[in-house]
Amino acid sequence: MSKKIESHLSENRVFKPSREFSKKARISSMAQYRRMYRESIEKPASFWAREAKELHWQKRWKKVLDWNPPFAKWFTGARLNVAENCVDRHLTNGRKNKAAIIWEGEPGDQRVLTYHQLHQEVCRFANVLEANGVKAKDRVLIYMPMVPEAAIAMLACARIGAVHSVVFGGFSAESIVDRLEDSGATAVVTADGGYRRGKIVELKKSVDEALQKYKGVKRCIVYQRTGEKINMRRGRDVWWHKEAEKVSPSHTPKGFDSEHPLFILYTSGSTGKPKGILHSSGGYLVGSYTSCKYIFDMQDDDVYWCTADVGWITGHSYIVFGPLANGVTQVMYEGAPNHPDFGRFWNIIEKYGVTTFYTAPTAIRAFIKAGDKFPDRHDLSSLRLLGTVGEPINPEAWMWYYEKIGSKRCPIVDTWWQTETGSIMISPLPGCTPTKPGTATLPFFGVDAAILDEEGNECGPDEGGRLVIRKPWPSMLRTIYGDRSRYRKTYWNDFKGIYTAGDGARTDKDGNFWIVGRLDDVLNVSGHRLGTAEVESALVSHPDVAEAAVVGRPHEIKGQGVVAFVTLKEGVRAAKTTEKTLKGHVAKAIGAIARPDEIHLTPALPKTRSGKIMRRILKELVATGGVTGNITTLEDFSVVSNLQKNLKK
């Protein structure tokens, strides 16, 4: 890493929320934000206790925070049931017959579940899990399409104290195997399939393939979504609907310790092995609840829609736990944004009167490319608030979102956070924060964010450095599942007692945080993290491949695209089909999200004399076509000139 991370953004346009929005907002002035922020930093215990009291605890905590760096315990001694907070609580606070989930399937089918109905479904499925031998602390892998049952399965696990690990439905069978092995899961919840871009994604087939390799699963519960014929293995596989018929729709929610594990979610790091990020109950719920309430300014008549998949942290915190704990009405959509065409999202917003819309920059860029005619065909006047997440949003995309989708009326909350942080860390508050296109602006309550240089000194305005968090926060990860030393090493090694996010950033003179991008070998493809080492190890697992190096290249829509340099084994002839085969091989090993955009076959990779692959050179080559900087450590310069010639072709 260079001493100073350069940042060339200079954005001066400032957008303030309208008086009308501010008047009705939960936080309506910067003075109010500053007052609350100061309290949250100076007196975190009283701040978080007040927020936590809005939720239901079966037993009150003894202490708000027990901090033994880098291990935190929040609300120690307390007992709660997370599902009870997300569902049962609303049966007695006037929301019993309010719509919890308005769901639309990709083919156009619709369902509405009120909080009362959601309660019955969650209770039933909790009973189903128990009847099938799932107990508290058992790990349950969930591999589902975007149907209400995905949320129901997560909540049912939480209700009985089982630890769910949701795997994104786009990941491959081999990715499922890795996650089953690492988590030691004993049960799987999946579906026969789901709809995506007019086709059926055969989820059960991938699970079958995975379960041939991993033998620890005793029960696989299958939700029927498509009705396609699938394989059901006797003694192991059971149908969701048949099991549900056998059990009662009521279930008493037992209280679990505040630090009881709630879920494991795998994410990429700079090694080939994904990290199982472990979140626990009380702190996570308080974090997702509070951030949802203030950042999305949740009001009782809102229709909220987050377009993420439950397979990512955004789906956990801002589809399932945060919004439901707030008792909001939300839209959930199964399919692709461009099916049958790029008007689908705008159609859904118009149809259900969506007020709050939370999506990713990559989607926004795809919509811009598809053309204004799609949003122009729809009435989007129900919208009052827009949000983005996943990667820095470029000012052009921000402006389009603001003008075309929000008609200059809706504030935009650009929310920075991570799988590890559990909830949003840096974001505008829509009723008060002045925003500039491209910045996530200011830290949320309780978040002591800073930019440090290599020596640990705080950087001044416009000086690039590492983004860190200096104090523990309720929804922080508790560890990497089964690997406390990797937890320490990855997040707490740079500066004592301080969390390093792995992002480079700077602040401007107004204190706004501008995220520049990852500092490690992690790519951000369509708002999702992908380790270059993960893709490399997938490539090397192919019998013809001797060596591989993977780098990112700027991509118009995806933010970053995957470019791979591959050396084949001695005696293997490079044919036209090889590149295609290898792309398919990566997709099969990880999932379509990791499929390289380009594969360059090369007889050798640029290396130092000690044999280290110089990815910096490859990165520069794909971005600019040339190489600058110090290359004297290179073992064989002809490797680079050959690659340069090859890339020009």
Ligand code: WT7
């Ligand atoms: C990484 C976390 C948080 C849910 C989605 C991704 C990047 C995320 C922003 C943003 C700039 C962002 C960071 C971060 N990132 N949101 N608003 N502005 N960068 O979760 O897979 O855990 O990835 O995404 O690089 O470290 P994730």
